[in-house]
Amino acid sequence: GAVVSQHPSRVICKSGTSVKIECRSLDFQATTMFWYRQFPKQSLMLMATSNEGSKATYEQGVEKDKFLINHASLTLSTLTVTSAHPEDSSFYICSAIATANVLTFGAGSRLTVL
Amino acid sequence: GENVEQHPSTLSVQEGDSAVIKCTYSDSASNYFPWYKQELGKRPQLIIDIRSNVGEKKDQRIAVTLNKTAKHFSLHITETQPEDSAVYFCAASKGDGNKLVFGAGTILRVKS
Numbered sequence: 001g002a003v004v005s006q007h008p009s010r011v012i013c014k015s016g017t018s019v020k021i022e023c024r025s026l027d028f029q030a031t032t033m034f035w036y037r038q039f040p041k042q043s044l045m046l047m048a049t050s051n052e053g054s055k056a057t058y059e060q061g062v063e064k065d066k067f068l069i070n071h072a073s074l075t076l077s078t079l080t081v082t083s084a085h086p087e088d089s090s091f092y093i094c095s096a097i098a099t100a101n102v103l104t105f106g107a108g109s110r111l112t113v114l
Numbered sequence: 115g116e117n118v119e120q121h122p123s124t125l126s127v128q129e130g131d132s133a134v135i136k137c138t139y140s141d142s143a144s145n146y147f148p149w150y151k152q153e154l155g156k157r158p159q160l161i162i163d164i165r166s167n168v169g170e171k172k173d174q175r176i177a178v179t180l181n182k183t184a185k186h187f188s189l190h191i192t193e194t195q196p197e198d199s200a201v202y203f204c205a206a207s208k209g210d211g212n213k214l215v216f217g218a219g220t221i222l223r224v225k226s
Contacts, residue, residue: 034213043203043218044158093157103148103214105157 002028002098006106013084014114021079021109023094029074030096034103035067038091047092050077084113116141118206120217127194129226137204137217138186144206147180147187148214152201161202162189165209194224 003026013019023033031052036044048069049057056069066088068080077096081088093108117140127133139147148163164171164178164187171178175194180187191198201221205214 041221044216046213046215049213091155102160102163104160105150107157108155110155 002096002102002104004030004094004096004104004106006094006109008109009107010110010112012112012114015085016083018080018082019084019111021081021092021094021111023077023079023096023106025075025096025098028096028098030077030098031074033071033077033094033096035069035077035079036093036095038093038108040091044093047079052077081111084111086113089113116144116206116208116215118204118215118217120204120220122220123218124221124223126223126225129194129196129224131194133189133191133194133198133222133224135189135202135204135220135222136186137188137206138184139206139215140185141206141208142182142185143208146207146209147178148205149176149178149189150203150205150216152203152219154200158203191222194222196224196226198222199224 005024007022033050035047038044047062050069050071052071058064071077089112094106095103120137145166150158151161152158162176164180175192177190201219203219204217207214
């Protein structure tokens with residue numbers, strides 16, 4: 001089946017640094033990928049829709065300068081959390097549509113900002 | 115935009131009993147309704163989905179029903195087992211690559 005690979009699975013960084021998270025579709029091409037954020041015991045909140053070759057579409061309330069998304073190829077999207085602060089600590093999950101509407105998730109990246 | 119509400123937030127059942135989780139959606143244009151199971155610290159996994167052209171779909175112990183008129187859909191798990199314990203999310207989308215809007219989730223605990 002379709003596989004979405006996400007790295008790193010865990011990252012700890014100091015406040016003020018930037019962190020990049022990669023999301024790859026391993027056996028299919030994904031023109032669209034989605035980035036979600038999940039706080040403990042809460043639902044998945046869509047942050048942005050990543051479109052290959054064009055700018056990402058951000059959800060209301062998500063700072064695009066804070067969460068930089070690049071979708072440079074049909075198999076790779078990256079999320080960069082810039083100037084990270086403790087409140088950015090969260091579980092970030094990417095996903096891609098392999099076949100019509102079937103969303104496949106990456107394993108997630110747990111970010112801890114000290 | 116679309117709003118998906120999910121109930122209950124927590125559900126405890128005895129092993130072997132059935133579990134039902136219900137969701138409502140607001141946008142009548144939504145036509146795709148998946149259910150995801152998420153174990154602690156892991157990725158959500160699709161367990162079943164339904165499209166608006168059918169009213170019910172079943173896969174072994176799992177079934178989903180859809181009422182388009184009332185704009186609600188439900189997940190039914192029969193003969194529950196301890197390994198069914200997880201968080202379950204419903205979602206809705208308008209299809210064709212449109213974004214999924216998730217419900218708040220239901221923590222299901224199956225007691226043995």
